[in-house]
Amino acid sequence: MPESVSVPEDRSLHLPVHGSTVTAEDLRVRMVLACDLDGAMQIDASQVETVGQAVLQLLVAARTEASEAGHEFEIVNPSTAFVERVQACGLAEAVGLSEEEFPS
Numbered sequence: 737m738p739e740s741v742s743v744p745e746d747r748s749l750h751l752p753v754h755g756s757t758v759t760a761e762d763l764r765v766r767m768v769l770a771c772d773l774d775g776a777m778q779i780d781a782s783q784v785e786t787v788g789q790a791v792l793q794l795l796v797a798a799r800t801e802a803s804e805a806g807h808e809f810e811i812v813n814p815s816t817a818f819v820e821r822v823q824a825c826g827l828a829e830a831v832g833l834s835e836e837e838f839p840s
Contacts, residue, residue, distance in 0.1 A: 748778040755791035776808035784818040
């Protein structure tokens with residue numbers, strides 16, 4: 737009988753310091769696993785120094801999917817670098833950052 741892999745029932749994820757195309761695949765897998773659990777998904781962006789297009793696309797898609805499934809999706813503790821990049825790309829609303837909370 738194959739050994740089952742235990743997945744913690746925690747939907748919070750930490751974005752990598754440098755979110756690139758290379759790190760996006762691992763993030764995608766972790767997001768898919770987290771989406772299989774009930775409850776809110778929290779994305780901790782506190783350590784982000786750089787974030788690329790692939791990671792931003794994943795965040796937009798994950799927020800859209802969570803919303804359609806009736807789940808909460810929240811980016812918590814976003815670093816200044818993360819907020820500035822998201823705003824520069826015009827994606828604040830798409831990833832759920834409040835313009836009032838994080839003004840340009």
